[in-house]
Amino acid sequence: MTSPVSRLPFALMVCLRYLREGRMQTVLILAGVTGGVAVIIFLTTLISQLQASIIDKTLGSQAHIVLKAPQAVNHTTLPPEQTAAIIQPRAQRLQSIDQWSAIAKLAEQTPGVLAVSPMLSGAGFATRADARQAISMMGVDAQAYQRIVRMEKYLKVGRFDVSGTHAVIGVELAKDLGVTVGDKIRLVTMDGRDDLFSITGIFDIGNRDLNRRWVYTSVKVAQTLLDLSGGITQIDLRVANLFDAENIARPLQAQTGLSVDSWMQTNAQLLSALKSQSVSNNLIRAFVTVIVAVGIASVLVVSVVQKQKEIGILRAMGASPRRIMSVFLLQGGFYGLIGSALGSALSLGLLKFFSKITRNADGSALVSPDLDMSVVLSTCAMALAVGLLAAALPARRAARLDPVQAIRV
Amino acid sequence: MTDTVAIVELKQIRKSYGEGTPVVTEVLHGIDLAIAEGEFAALTGPSGSGKSTLLNLIGLLEHASSGQLLINGQDTSDMTDAQLTALRGRTIGFIFQFHHLLPGFSALENVMLPSIIDSGWSTARAQDEAMRLLTQVGLKDAAHKRPAQLSGGMQQRVAIARALALSPRLILADEPTGNLDTHSANDIFELLESVNREQQSACLIVTHDPALAARCQRQIQIVDGQLV
Numbered sequence: 001m002t003s004p005v006s007r008l009p010f011a012l013m014v015c016l017r018y019l020r021e022g023r024m025q026t027v028l029i030l031a032g033v034t035g036g037v038a039v040i041i042f043l044t045t046l047i048s049q050l051q052a053s054i055i056d057k058t059l060g061s062q063a064h065i066v067l068k069a070p071q072a073v074n075h076t077t078l079p080p081e082q083t084a085a086i087i088q089p090r091a092q093r094l095q096s097i098d099q100w101s102a103i104a105k106l107a108e109q110t111p112g113v114l115a116v117s118p119m120l121s122g123a124g125f126a127t128r129a130d131a132r133q134a135i136s137m138m139g140v141d142a143q144a145y146q147r148i149v150r151m152e153k154y155l156k157v158g159r160f161d162v163s164g165t166h167a168v169i170g171v172e173l174a175k176d177l178g179v180t181v182g183d184k185i186r187l188v189t190m191d192g193r194d195d196l197f198s199i200t201g202i203f204d205i206g207n208r209d210l211n212r213r214w215v216y217t218s219v220k221v222a223q224t225l226l227d228l229s230g231g232i233t234q235i236d237l238r239v240a241n242l243f244d245a246e247n248i249a250r251p252l253q254a255q256t257g258l259s260v261d262s263w264m265q266t267n268a269q270l271l272s273a274l275k276s277q278s279v280s281n282n283l284i285r286a287f288v289t290v291i292v293a294v295g296i297a298s299v300l301v302v303s304v305v306q307k308q309k310e311i312g313i314l315r316a317m318g319a320s321p322r323r324i325m326s327v328f329l330l331q332g333g334f335y336g337l338i339g340s341a342l343g344s345a346l347s348l349g350l351l352k353f354f355s356k357i358t359r360n361a362d363g364s365a366l367v368s369p370d371l372d373m374s375v376v377l378s379t380c381a382m383a384l385a386v387g388l389l390a391a392a393l394p395a396r397r398a399a400r401l402d403p404v405q406a407i408r409v
Numbered sequence: 410m411t412d413t414v415a416i417v418e419l420k421q422i423r424k425s426y427g428e429g430t431p432v433v434t435e436v437l438h439g440i441d442l443a444i445a446e447g448e449f450a451a452l453t454g455p456s457g458s459g460k461s462t463l464l465n466l467i468g469l470l471e472h473a474s475s476g477q478l479l480i481n482g483q484d485t486s487d488m489t490d491a492q493l494t495a496l497r498g499r500t501i502g503f504i505f506q507f508h509h510l511l512p513g514f515s516a517l518e519n520v521m522l523p524s525i526i527d528s529g530w531s532t533a534r535a536q537d538e539a540m541r542l543l544t545q546v547g548l549k550d551a552a553h554k555r556p557a558q559l560s561g562g563m564q565q566r567v568a569i570a571r572a573l574a575l576s577p578r579l580i581l582a583d584e585p586t587g588n589l590d591t592h593s594a595n596d597i598f599e600l601l602e603s604v605n606r607e608q609q610s611a612c613l614i615v616t617h618d619p620a621l622a623a624r625c626q627r628q629i630q631i632v633d634g635q636l637v
Binding site for chain 1: 465468470471490491494495497498499503505509511512513514518522523525526528532571
């Protein structure tokens, strides 16, 4: 019975035979490629999942971009000639964004912006009987706001209903005031305006301070209590691509003259940490790739030396240098292809194992066991390319061997 | 010889090594030689006389330093490497002293190799032809064995079958029996004789054995790079 390998084209046939002949070498280098691919896929997937998780936890409760009225500044006339002056910063009053409706529309039409939520916020107190807490009253349109911050994720009890004199408060404030859904609290602003509110929902946004300070009401009620009729103090934006936020914020600032802050400015340290993580991941990937390439190249260099005589015989039988080169290029391609298939499977196994053993503080899975196919495909393509490139030099050497010298070995 | 066709013609062939360096060694000094179609010739001479070099030149594995080499009437002087490789594959069959079979392939696959390397033969055709050749050399039953599973004599017979794969007009054998016992050596020689008779392939056999040389139609002697 003829082996099915005999029916393959010449170069492929010889390649597969050589791989089988040097079984130990083949297995070892395949293990190397498999390990390298698995490490790259696993680490990349893990880090991007963890980054997404961090971003979600940190930015999930924030707007990506916030537009506010510019800070009021003192206009001064300096005394003539070299005189030093100390200028006291101006105390900031609550001020509405001029023409906020037009600006909200402009923001909506900006490419990359997914959602717009005009709101106003101002300082005040929440009281119930003797208990009293300083708060930040947040007047929002419930629907628009929930496109920015997915409040349903954070609600512990009740619902996000701010219609009429309904209010939604945080868990810490609820604890401090000793209230729950259905109870009433009084909200008082700095101007002394107040009203009684019924609690419809209690949230836990993951930040104790915010859980203690933020109180959501409707825009209309907040405008009344904060004495800002028809006014809006900030416009929150959500963008499609997080890392594009600065590129969207700067032009908006130039167009509107408002103070426009992206999350990248207000969370500069987080951004820096994320960037460092990405840099170290890329470094690991680069080193692993180099090591795998060197491994493949060294195995093939040795193979060419071992097979010198056979190469000479094949050349004597009429094999062109190009055919000989194909044999070794195919070997490199084989290592890359099979190694990446095995490596992908291994990385899936690693992810599944890791997702089982690591948990969040609340017991939920820290990492999902799902592979990102774009990462898998790009890594496999890279492994194949590395296999071919690593094989190129040894393959060329093999093709250039002098048949007579090679046979004499 | 004038009315027989020459399969190989050498005209004033010289070969030197070390060209471009201070020490140049001329190994072949102006060889004139013609081998007719179907001729069965031995190439003899002491060690270091240039026998193998001459064989490699005729086999297009090496280039002459000067002179003209015609294979089947074609002047090889201006041929590219690709053309020489193709000509070698089509026209010349090699048998070496050490069988030089590929160890990872069966006897059948070894014999198939020249056919599938560059001839455009289908694998099925190559297989059928290889089987026919193995039968011709008496090794039909050993077709699927690896070289390591065969005796020295059997390995050399597989090598001969391989050399015959593309029905070459010229067979070059460098000490084909040098590594075998007397009995096997005799078998191999008889096989070569029968191939020469039946297929009219010219054979040029390098041998140290005077008895074998005497059995050839013609003895070509080379001493110190010159024909005597």
